[in-house]
Amino acid sequence: MTAPQTRFMPFDVEAARRDFPILSETVYGKRLSFLDSAASAQKPRSVIAAEVDLYEHSYANIHRGVYKFSQDATEAYEGAREKARAFINARSASECLFVRGATEGINLVAQTWGRQNIGAGDEIILTWLEHHSNIVPWQMLAEEKGAVIRVVPLMDDGTVDMDAYRALLNERTKLVAVAHISNSIGTVLPVGEMIDLAHSAGAVTLIDGCQAAPHMRLDMQALEADFYAFSAHKMYGPTGIGVLYGKEALLDAMPPWQGGGDMISTVSFEGTTYNDLPYKFEAGTPNIAGGIAFGAAIEYLKQLDFDALHAHEMDLLNYATEKLSSFNSLRIIGPDPLTGTQKGALISFVMECAHPHDIGTILDRQGVAVRAGHHCAQPVMDRFGIPGTVRVSFGLYNTRKDVDQLADGLQKVIELFG
Template identity: 70%
Template sequence: MSQLDTLPKLDVAAIRADFPILQETVHGKPLVFLDSAASAQKPECVIKAEVDLYHHYYANIHRGVYKFSQDATEAYENTRETVRAFIGARSTRECLFVRGATEGINLVAQAWGRAFLKEGDEIILSEMEHHSNIVPWQMVAEEKGATIKAIPVLDDGSLDMEAYKSLLSDRTKMVAVAHVSNSIGTINPVKDIIKMAHDVGALTLIDGCQAAPHFQIDVRDLDADFYAFSAHKAYGPTGIGVIYGKEDLLDKMPPWQGGGDMISTVSIEKTTYNDLPHKFEAGTPNIAGGIAMGAAISYINSVGFDAIEAHEKAITDYAMAVLGRVNSLRLIGTAKDRCSVISFVMDHAHPHDIGTILDRQGIAVRAGHHCAQPMMDRFDIPGTVRASFGIYNSTDDVDRLVEGLQKVVDIFG
């Protein structure tokens, strides 16, 4: 009996049938897609949600009195309620739609940072952050004269919480960290991180891109001040995402961008801004993407996080065990609390060469620094091969990966 047999069942064959692209072949081989951490594949219901809009009721939203506009507005705003429930927000006013987590983090860095950061203030990040949770803070810190500090990463890929405690002070104004590392899969103790930040009067932003598809998020239980995620990591479309913010904080922040829909009144002399969430949503949005994001979240809900977590944990545990036995392979990041992302290097073979050899076997992995160069520097490596799993993966995919890696061993020794 395999480990999967002892856990809540997820019908992988039925799940895979929902994803048209998984029926494709690559170089004549059945596709093994192990790059969901970069961008997950899309189920038919998500594709249909976009197509249905353009086929049957497309119109701009929030402005029209005619039926198509009202129908599109209703579908788009229904997603906001779906998002609110998905992350446990108190109100839809706290759920801002953006192009993705990158834009959401930039929104907070610019709107909050420009308004409230002062010279000498400190921002705490971590060594494992995605560039999208580093560069926006560097930009505003340089402008405002603030300082950035980083929580070190331990040898197993977990955060050094004692070092984090020592970094905190009354000068700390923002702590911005990933819920899950995109490069090595570590799940960070963000609830503790948030409480410790609040104890010194600091705010927090959590990058939840790698958490949203894999386990239940509750922003109120975490007490996060801001929380960002992108739809495309969670089986939804590109070009749409969410930045959650506590309503009292968003009320105090000035808009980041100006334009249509974020205004109440406009004259040449003065503008008054719209209510939340629209105050931060200038211009015509990604209407089809917003509607399809709702379909993706509904799909995740239909599968259920209990089944998702159990299934992905079993696959990840299995992969960690069998990959650890591949000759010359070294796992990067072995923290106990981890999600379905595995990074590794191999002696004598560059990650890009490994990725190319695997591609010829129909296996899609990511090779490089994963937009996490400080993390690669921490482990003194140029990059890794990253295999990341979604609800449509199985232990058979892991076995195919191991077979492909054996070819790398045969070529490079």
């Protein structure tokens, strides 16, 4: 099958690759082909330098010091929050909570908004595509409150059954929590339509945006999601930091989750008053260097032409789909972009001759880094009757040479097992 022709402005991938020092490393004497950015992306020099610069030249705790280093660090940290606000076009920086990552953001919503608003007999809608981080917090809440979880099924091509979704919505639906893009098989969910339908039913929405944030423009004011969570480390930023976006009215009405420094206004043994947004949800000393480096990652993404970047990644996706489809023993799980179906920049597949873990090990010896297993999305694997997949995921630094190296590695798998 021939990939559809795409016209796009050229993306200078070789210039981008030079920004990432780790890409000059070799693995077992082989050129590194890093194809696991969906798990955690590599970091450009500007992000690495942002953390080093803080620790070497101006580190101090933030929000509470009157001396210069503290004020400088506070300004840089809050500047990163404003960069995050602008990146997703939120109405206010107070709608952007810094959390350890999307997992913490989802748990925060479950333990605050969820405990306050979901009761016995209420319903929470998820899809079969969800990452465990967008399943388990709702299971815990449902067990505590006597609520019911409803799951939107998948079609055989890995897309969401929208007719079934519409049928599940009713007056008992309190929350719809879905991924923007599936981390396991790359399905792009029609989140705009799903949000509109949920709101028509009176439900609140939460979107797991981890796989979308590095690859597309986000606009919270246009999307109208009530909550949207994403992590820095998938956006070429550091681990241990992310953003939970929430509409201000919802956040204002939610109780705090954790207690401690920064989330308080006054404390006495007679009672405590809480700080304004966003600090009401940010107890304790935060990941200061991580937050500042996250700002650097956003700046790095901001200077890219996202249209050209998207076209580059889709070219890689189509090229890789054609390459992998040429192996008779290989089956791709999920949407087929060669048919025009929208898909994220990743491919999941299985091979008849070898287990995903064995494939991943052999590819590693060829310098190719992929993810093998259930990708924290076991229900997806159950849906397709497989134990796991090999997942190839692209970042802005990948090239067709990476795909060719992958194909050569898969030929080694066939020689050994086929």
